[in-house]
Amino acid sequence: MASCVPFSDEEPFVKRVKSLADDELLEIWEETQHIESLLCAEFQTEVSLAPDYEKVIVEELRLRSCRRLRAPLAGE
Structure with a gap:
């Protein structure tokens, strides 16, 4: 499972x-x-985190x- 901060502030x-796998990207998206x-739901307003x-x-x-x-086309 991803951490609260899935990446350091040092790298954009x-x-x-x-460098992340597809499943890691989907997990970050799902968690946000x-x-x-x-x-x-808690604040009964629209919130956009990320x-x-x-x-x-x-x-x-x-x-x-x-x-x-x-990719397969390149091999032809």
């Missing part, structure tokens, strides 16, 4: 995300969504998916 998340949901993290994670996963789809 945009760079750190490239869960925490946001709990906070929204919209940039979500965007970066989705972009990285999309890039990886495209690379996997294109």
Whole structure:
């Protein structure tokens, strides 16, 4: 399970995300969504903890998916 702080402040998340496995990225995203949901329910308002993290994670996963789809074409 991921820690509360899944990366150090020394390295930007945009760079750190490239070294994480897909399941780790999904776990970070899932945990932030869960925490946001709990906070929204508790304070009865919209709370956005990490919209940039979500965007970066989705972009990285999309890039990886495209690379996997294109990999067999490169071998032709």
